[in-house]
Amino acid sequence: ELKVEQNPLFLSMQEGKNYTIYCNYSTTSDRLYWYRQDPGKSLESLFVLLSNGAVKQEGRLMASLDTKARLSTLHITAAVHDLSATYFCAVDGEDSNYQLIWGAGTKLIIKP
């Protein structure tokens, strides 16, 4: 069974601090996606990582992918309150239509 595991599931941190969210997956996929969800809202695409060693950065967020370790990380640098949200990682399923298989999400609260 395909599994996508995120940790931590909940993270409360102070503004200005750095932290990393981890995403482990069990497939042989080399494509991984990060999404952000604000409370009661839809899923917003953050990053698409398509190969081993891929690194993408947007503002204070940086995502990387290690397909050998089947691990992706989402690093937050100098957190600000606006980054408070739930972050999901997902991988393509193994069938030909690539539905996404999701992690449980990491709820991130950033305190002023």
Place this chain on the structure above:
Amino acid sequence: EPEVTQTPSHQVTQMGQEVILRCVPISNHLYFYWYRQILGQKVEFLVSFYNNEISEKSEIFDDQFSVERPDGSNFTLKIRSTKLEDSAMYFCASRRTGFADTQYFGPGTRLTVL
């Protein structure tokens, strides 16, 4: 910027009633998906749709569920006889190609079954 739209934003129904959730995917996209998210939980895949037919469905997508693309733009999810446990947020998503492409999500329909 093109976006996926969904209607209604919130649907309240009585147990046993039929509901139809509607989606308009991005116009040049070829792959369509329905997911659901029970409050506070992970996102779960329901069904994928390509070339006017279901291409994959999960265990959740049983006989009470059906999908259609009745015209060139709409994509619908029907639940024939709703149960209390169907209460969730239902998201439609579309993707231009099937490979390594971002799935774009609609705003969701919150379904409440009483």
